[in-house]
Amino acid sequence: MQSSCVLNAVGWLACCVYATIPGFWLLIHPRADYWRSRFRSPYRALLPLWIGMWIVAAAVTAPWRKVTAYRSPWAWLPAVALFVCGLTIYRFAAVNFSLAQLGGLPEVLAGNLEQRLVRSGIRKHIRHPIYLAHLCEMLGWSIGTGVAVCSGLTAFAIVTGAIMIRLEDEELSRRFGEEFREYRERVPAVLPKLW
Numbered sequence: 001m002q003s004s005c006v007l008n009a010v011g012w013l014a015c016c017v018y019a020t021i022p023g024f025w026l027l028i029h030p031r032a033d034y035w036r037s038r039f040r041s042p043y044r045a046l047l048p049l050w051i052g053m054w055i056v057a058a059a060v061t062a063p064w065r066k067v068t069a070y071r072s073p074w075a076w077l078p079a080v081a082l083f084v085c086g087l088t089i090y091r092f093a094a095v096n097f098s099l100a101q102l103g104g105l106p107e108v109l110a111g112n113l114e115q116r117l118v119r120s121g122i123r124k125h126i127r128h129p130i131y132l133a134h135l136c137e138m139l140g141w142s143i144g145t146g147v148a149v150c151s152g153l154t155a156f157a158i159v160t161g162a163i164m165i166r167l168e169d170e171e172l173s174r175r176f177g178e179e180f181r182e183y184r185e186r187v188p189a190v191l192p193k194l195w
Contacts, residue, residue, distance in 0.1 A: 004071065011141035011150050012065045013058065018138045019153040020053035021131075022160035028107050029167040035108040042108045061149045070146040079144030086136030092122040093129040102130070107171065117176045119183055125192040127183070128168075131161055132190045165189050 027046055028035060035042040096118050100106065122129045138157060142150040169189070172180045 082140035089133035
């Protein structure tokens with residue numbers, strides 16, 4: 001019982017953080033030119049704002065963090081499969097993709113020399129594999145814990161993530177032009193074609 005409560009709390013907190021990732025990127029992509037025009041690192045403002053989002057997500061959802069739709073140890077079987085899937089996708093997504101790119105430095109730092117569109121590896125099949133990995137992790141916590149608010153946070157992340165991906169694609173289109181537009185036409189955003 002105690003371990004179940006701990007897992008539920010960890011799942012809820014993990015979902016609070018994951019659910020705010022699209023919000024973090026929504027601060028960046030529509031205003032990329034603004035962030036590039038700053039003298040100091042934009043992360044001095046962006047990281048505290050993101051941490052503030054975690055706190056708001058936790059404060060808003062805290063009253064419901066113990067409400068579960070179900071309790072079953074069997075639910076951890078698909079959850080573990082989703083965790084493994086997410087971690088595997090993260091690993092593949094890091095190939096040919098630098099830490100600077102993962103951290104969004106090309107979007108926010110003026111004069112950043114690393115302006116390259118990666119279309120190899122897993123990105124031959126999906127444009128935004130890291131977002132798919134995030135989704136797998138959130139679904140894993142939602143299914144494993146059965147905590148209703150985890151499912152709500154996952155739904156919130158899907159909606160805000162769809163908006164964020166559209167804005168990110170617009171920003172990538174401005175940066176890479178026809179090369180990105182052609183790539184976007186051929187490769188799906190998050191869910192790979194299974195045929």
